[in-house]
Amino acid sequence: MAYTVPLLGYPFEALEPYVDAATMEIHHDKHHGAYVANLNKALEGFPELQDRPVEKLISHLLSLPEEIRTVVRNNGGGHANHTFFWTIISPDSSPVPVGELASAVASQFHGFGEFKTRFEAVGIAHFGSGWVWLVVNKSCKLEIISTSNQDSPISQGFSPILGLDVWEHAYYLKYQNRRADYVKAMWNVMDWDQAERYYLAAKVS
Numbered sequence: 001m002a003y004t005v006p007l008l009g010y011p012f013e014a015l016e017p018y019v020d021a022a023t024m025e026i027h028h029d030k031h032h033g034a035y036v037a038n039l040n041k042a043l044e045g046f047p048e049l050q051d052r053p054v055e056k057l058i059s060h061l062l063s064l065p066e067e068i069r070t071v072v073r074n075n076g077g078g079h080a081n082h083t084f085f086w087t088i089i090s091p092d093s094s095p096v097p098v099g100e101l102a103s104a105v106a107s108q109f110h111g112f113g114e115f116k117t118r119f120e121a122v123g124i125a126h127f128g129s130g131w132v133w134l135v136v137n138k139s140c141k142l143e144i145i146s147t148s149n150q151d152s153p154i155s156q157g158f159s160p161i162l163g164l165d166v167w168e169h170a171y172y173l174k175y176q177n178r179r180a181d182y183v184k185a186m187w188n189v190m191d192w193d194q195a196e197r198y199y200l201a202a203k204v205s
């Protein structure tokens with residue numbers, strides 16, 4: 001059973017004007033598509049690994065055969081990160097945290113405004129390609145982290161709650177070099193209802 005790019009739950013133009021339709025189509029079909037194709041190719045000679053959920057593959061990288069470890073780290077990570085990303089951005093979402101996550105953000109970051117400022121700062125300052133994340137750590141506390149390239153928080157033992165792709169392919173057509181404008185604009189499409197579901201699941205896992 002080969003890995004596949006999941007269907008988007010909304011049309012490519014649904015996140016306009018914050019994310020343009022062309023970026024969404026290229027990002028989803030071509031970039032995510034390439035990670036999936038490369039992952040499937042890497043696992044061709046390893047049928048025992050092909051049925052594993054991608055999250056399982058990347059959470060135990062050191063257990064993988066050395067000759068495919070890096071390609072799975074990059075492309076399995078790319079598949080997992082983008083699969084997560086498509087679910088956490090939405091045209092129909094609460095613009096602010098809800099439920100238990102709202103309380104946790106308020107208490108652990110001294111309010112939603114302070115959280116946004118810190119998340120933006122990490123995303124803007126991240127050097128080169130990567131991601132900025134809101135995660136739950138092993139002590140069940142929220143943290144803001146960034147990862148490089150397609151490294152996943154899952155590989156580091158974190159549970160992702162919110163994630164933002166800061167690779168240039170995510171924003172260059174519309175924002176060119178203005179990553180800060182892109183990071184700030186993306187608050188308009190972050191799906192806090194979905195983030196609450198991830199938060200509740202992370203707390204019981």
Ligand SMILES: [Fe+2]
Nearest residue numbers: 031165167170
């Ligand atoms: Fe991406």
